Amino acid sequence: MKKILFFVVIIIITQANAFGQKLTIKDKDSGRPLNLVSLSSANPLASATTNTRGQVDISDFKGSDAIEFRLLGYQGITLSYNALKELDFTIALSQSLFSLDEIVVSATRWEQNKREVPNKITSINVKQIELQNPQTAADMLGNTGEVFIQKSQLGGGSPMIRGFATNRLLYSIDGVRMNTAIFRAGNIQNVISVDPFSIETSEVFFGPGSNIYGSDAIGGVMIFRTLTPQLSENKDPLVKGKALARYSSANNEITGHFDVGVGWQKWAFTSSVTNFNFGNLMQGSRGPDDYLKRYYVKRVDSVDRVFVNENPRLQTPSGYTQTNIMQKVRFKPDEKWDFNYGFHYSETSEYARYDRMAELSKDGLPNSAVWNYGPQKWMMNHLEITHSDPNPVYDQLVIRVAYQKFEESRIDRKFNNNRLRTQLEEVEALSFNADFLKRSGKNNFFYGIEAVMNDVVSTGSAVNIKTGKPVDVPDRYPDSKWKTYAAYINYQYRLSQQLLLQVGGRYSQYFINSDFDKLLAFYPFDYKEVEVNKGSPTGSVGAVYTPTDKWTLSTSLSTGFRAPNVDDIGKMYDFKAGDVIVPNPDLKAEYAYNGEINITKVFGSSVKFDITGFYTYLDNAMVRREYTVNGQDSIIYNGEMSKVFALQNAADAFVYGINAGLEIKLPEGFGISGRYNYQFGEEEMEDGTTSRSRHSAPSFGYAKLTYNANRLDMQFSAVFNGKIDHKDMNIEEQQKISIYAADKDGNPYVPSWTILNFKAMYRLTDMWTISAGLENITDRRYRTYSSGISAPGRNMVLSLIANF
Numbered sequence: 001m002k003k004i005l006f007f008v009v010i011i012i013i014t015q016a017n018a019f020g021q022k023l024t025i026k027d028k029d030s031g032r033p034l035n036l037v038s039l040s041s042a043n044p045l046a047s048a049t050t051n052t053r054g055q056v057d058i059s060d061f062k063g064s065d066a067i068e069f070r071l072l073g074y075q076g077i078t079l080s081y082n083a084l085k086e087l088d089f090t091i092a093l094s095q096s097l098f099s100l101d102e103i104v105v106s107a108t109r110w111e112q113n114k115r116e117v118p119n120k121i122t123s124i125n126v127k128q129i130e131l132q133n134p135q136t137a138a139d140m141l142g143n144t145g146e147v148f149i150q151k152s153q154l155g156g157g158s159p160m161i162r163g164f165a166t167n168r169l170l171y172s173i174d175g176v177r178m179n180t181a182i183f184r185a186g187n188i189q190n191v192i193s194v195d196p197f198s199i200e201t202s203e204v205f206f207g208p209g210s211n212i213y214g215s216d217a218i219g220g221v222m223i224f225r226t227l228t229p230q231l232s233e234n235k236d237p238l239v240k241g242k243a244l245a246r247y248s249s250a251n252n253e254i255t256g257h258f259d260v261g262v263g264w265q266k267w268a269f270t271s272s273v274t275n276f277n278f279g280n281l282m283q284g285s286r287g288p289d290d291y292l293k294r295y296y297v298k299r300v301d302s303v304d305r306v307f308v309n310e311n312p313r314l315q316t317p318s319g320y321t322q323t324n325i326m327q328k329v330r331f332k333p334d335e336k337w338d339f340n341y342g343f344h345y346s347e348t349s350e351y352a353r354y355d356r357m358a359e360l361s362k363d364g365l366p367n368s369a370v371w372n373y374g375p376q377k378w379m380m381n382h383l384e385i386t387h388s389d390p391n392p393v394y395d396q397l398v399i400r401v402a403y404q405k406f407e408e409s410r411i412d413r414k415f416n417n418n419r420l421r422t423q424l425e426e427v428e429a430l431s432f433n434a435d436f437l438k439r440s441g442k443n444n445f446f447y448g449i450e451a452v453m454n455d456v457v458s459t460g461s462a463v464n465i466k467t468g469k470p471v472d473v474p475d476r477y478p479d480s481k482w483k484t485y486a487a488y489i490n491y492q493y494r495l496s497q498q499l500l501l502q503v504g505g506r507y508s509q510y511f512i513n514s515d516f517d518k519l520l521a522f523y524p525f526d527y528k529e530v531e532v533n534k535g536s537p538t539g540s541v542g543a544v545y546t547p548t549d550k551w552t553l554s555t556s557l558s559t560g561f562r563a564p565n566v567d568d569i570g571k572m573y574d575f576k577a578g579d580v581i582v583p584n585p586d587l588k589a590e591y592a593y594n595g596e597i598n599i600t601k602v603f604g605s606s607v608k609f610d611i612t613g614f615y616t617y618l619d620n621a622m623v624r625r626e627y628t629v630n631g632q633d634s635i636i637y638n639g640e641m642s643k644v645f646a647l648q649n650a651a652d653a654f655v656y657g658i659n660a661g662l663e664i665k666l667p668e669g670f671g672i673s674g675r676y677n678y679q680f681g682e683e684e685m686e687d688g689t690t691s692r693s694r695h696s697a698p699s700f701g702y703a704k705l706t707y708n709a710n711r712l713d714m715q716f717s718a719v720f721n722g723k724i725d726h727k728d729m730n731i732e733e734q735q736k737i738s739i740y741a742a743d744k745d746g747n748p749y750v751p752s753w754t755i756l757n758f759k760a761m762y763r764l765t766d767m768w769t770i771s772a773g774l775e776n777i778t779d780r781r782y783r784t785y786s787s788g789i790s791a792p793g794r795n796m797v798l799s800l801i802a803n804f
Helices: 002-018 081-086 126-132 137-142 566-570
Strands: 022-027 038-042 045-049 055-057 067-070 077-079 090-093 121-125 148-150 158-161 169-173 199-206 220-226 238-248 253-263 267-278 295-300 303-308 320-331 337-348 368-373 377-388 396-414 419-440 443-464 479-494 499-515 529-548 551-562 573-576 579-581 590-603 607-626 634-637 640-665 670-684 690-692 700-709 712-721 753-763 768-775 795-803
Touching: 045 055, 077 081, 077 090, 121 126, 126 199, 126 712, 126 753, 126 768, 137 148, 137 158, 137 199, 295 368, 479 566, 499 566, 529 566, 607 670
Parallel strands: 022 090, 169 220, 579 640
Antiparallel strands: 022 055, 038 045, 038 067, 067 077, 121 199, 148 158, 199 220, 238 253, 238 795, 253 267, 267 320, 295 303, 320 337, 337 377, 368 396, 377 396, 396 419, 419 443, 443 479, 479 499, 499 529, 529 551, 551 590, 573 579, 590 607, 607 640, 634 640, 640 670, 670 690, 670 700, 700 712, 712 753, 753 768, 768 795
8 A cells, every 4th residue: 555655656756746836936026927938958958938927847957957038128047957946946136237148049040149149139128118109110111220111101200220221121020020021112111010019029130131042132031929828837827918099199099909918828819909090190390391281182073173281281191090910829738749820810990192192293283182092901821830859950949830811002093084993912931941950069050941922913993983984904913923941050059158250051942923915915025925034042141259258240242133923024004104114034143242340348347348340242233214115116005105125134333331229227227229320322323333322321320318217217319310412312302392302492301300209108007007208399301311201390108007
């Protein structure tokens, strides 16, 4: 009987251990549990992250002599498993004045210490988002002070990074490529489909990222990681959520958000829904009168009429609504396997292309009576499978399979013209990624394969609004298929404790098949089908030197590429009245060659300084040039004779610049920080001369005074932009008189501006938080460079947040 009892006790103990060892991590000052603390160990190889209760299972770390704990804004520490046992598996982290240790994933798709990456990376966390209260994901990126945001309309936001934009930047959502085959050279607004309230962490990788992310990653990569379902560390279910309500006065925004997560030991679910309602945007009272909207168009008795805008500061029409839904499911049957499924859906209402509605014809009347974007829709189904079981091939493997569907449209009608045209584009995107991690002593291998397929269907339609009869119009694109297959590898070698070397390479093969048959009834093309089958190799080499824990020096040389897509090969559109872009089936990939140096230094315990210098050369750039169609230099497009242009590999360009930051921690919770960005680029023109690069933004940055004390965060900031004189502007931008202010000679130019903002966030209780701000305190009327709509005037923002 005693033997039986002995074995029963042994079984009970064994089963108890099977549930794992729970560790709890808290904030040292407040005692609050810390979410998303990253744990890592080299021997045994293991990694984990705390849940919203600050808890994590560390069974896989048993026996480790060095477990690293990292969380942005906190001092990193390293403890052994036995030390944790002596602390009764409860530890506290102290908020850091500065830390060079930060976990990032964008460099290799795997968690790494930022000091192991030779490239510049900026991170954004939930606390920063809650304090800044951005209306969109584009605004969230702009708040970093390192990404420039252009807007053609309120429902917009086109990032510019290091002098590159649109289809020379790449977006990644939960590790899945968002760029499609119809990402264009003109300003895009796809990033607003991402819900800023569902973001767990976000990163911006600066410079070419084609080694890991493929085509389009020339200027940088924007990585968004959305809320991850969290498992419970015991038998009790883990329930966590957030509700938010927000109001903004400049556009009478009313936004509501709710997310909730429920987790058990093996299963977890997270749901999120947000509804945005933006009214017409009010601009400031002090600034150039050129930005005022003095009229609007309304159709009365079957005639388009121009009415006086009684409040020219009110940018009419500009409002829109948007809904975002996310559902995630997680299943972790054991410590080796982790399955995550995610569903994302975003849809906007129809909204006006505000810059086009401000264009006037030669007779002084509006060019357009209607120019709207139809509802922008994005849907993604995503399955991520992680396998952690060291073997000769890999230590960890992540497989991502995704299906996305995109829908966008343009609806336009000229002033007092009866034809209402709609151009509808639908893209279905399938993708497969397998990413491998293998560590062996001083050697780290990151490698993988990728396959991406896009199916593009374009439909042009029109109706005579007077008779109701359909009107034949061409499609915007030929029906097309775009595919790419690739393999990559990154290798890191730690030469010493202070010096790390990295080298990487990638090969991508891309294919395009476009059928122009439906377009031949409208245009005199001398071909019916276009097929492209070409390859693009890229590579990089870098080094990181960390002589002490207070400064880091890194450098890298890298290449990036952008393969032509369907928008490049097959699009038809009028980029301005009387000029039309036509397809060019002979395009090749453009290449970027980049070099950069990054220095970060902490002085004492109160000052941190960082600076990055870069130079990028773009070869075989796809640029707009005069062209012919079947020997004709002009064709009829949209009812008028138009001069023919096409994208061609006809130029080179360069961009260089610096990015610098300074942080000073003062006594009693005060601090000072600032960022400054300068970039200048030139591109070759058709006549052999050069012009400033179109996406080379003016100098910009911010200066901030901050205060933090337990439950209260406050921030007073000055955000600034430099000036670009008319003679220094890009030649194409000089022609856009409707969106720029006029100098004393009546020529378009970019005025400098500075705005003042105040933000505060106070945690009333563990559940309730209030966040408020007053933006553009002096009510400045201004526009960011190349934007067709003015920024908000004085804007009061108020939000109430409930965390449970």
